[in-house]
Amino acid sequence: MFQRRYASLNLALAVGISLLVLSKNVLAQSVPDYVTKQVPEAKVVGNAMFTYLFWDVYDATLYAPKGEWQSNAPFALKLDYQRGLDGKKIAQRSVDEMRKQGISDEAKLSEWEEKMVALFPDVEDGDVITGVATTNRASEFYINGELVGKIEDENFTQAFFDIWLSEKTSEPKLRKALLQN
Known part of the structure; x- marks a missing residue:
């Protein structure tokens, strides 16, 4: 027995x-095809669920060449939403996080917010927004795998992705899981 x-x-x-x-x-x-087009030899670096209070908001996945993230190389951050959110509020929250990173040029933040509002739709549970930092330091945005726009501004690209990847992020546990360190 x-x-x-x-x-x-x-x-x-x-x-x-x-x-x-x-x-x-x-x-x-x-790795989604639209990621591999901009990120050569893309592999998952890390993955984590972002939770606000008690709610799962999105599952974040970071892709980089050979799975090794470097801030100056192309990479992609995919957010699989677990709940509905207003696109305008996503843009506003992004600007708030950029301020927390130390960006104080209100005219520039306002310009970036307008561009994000134009790009980011309202999302529902299951929608995916992917931001890609390209080789030339522009930001491309994909909604459910379809390119919806590009912001060709190195400073925006740095500030936007710093929301998740900077040492100054407001979510250090998420950053650690994404970067696997």
Whole structure:
């Protein structure tokens, strides 16, 4: 009897480990085509759920060449929304986070907010917004895999992605999970 239980436990453990390995392989291989066009040899760097209070807001995934993020190389940040949000509020929150990073040029922040409001739609549970920092330091935005616009401003690109990736981020645990450090 003991041997049968032990064998069942070993089988369950083996199946569990196999599923874990399979899920990691699927995650590693599931880089969207629109990301690989801008980020050569894109692989997942890290992934984490952003939660506000008690609500899951989005699942964030960072992609970089060979899975090694560098701020001066192309990369992509994909946000899989878990709840509906107003696009204008997404833009406003982005500007608020940029201020927290130390950007104080209100005219520039206002200009960037207008551009983001024009690009970011209202999102529903299941929608995906992906921002790509391109080789020439522009920002491309994809909604559910479709390119919706580009902001060709190195300073915007830096400020926007710093919301998640800067050491000054308001969400250091999220940053750590995305960068795997």
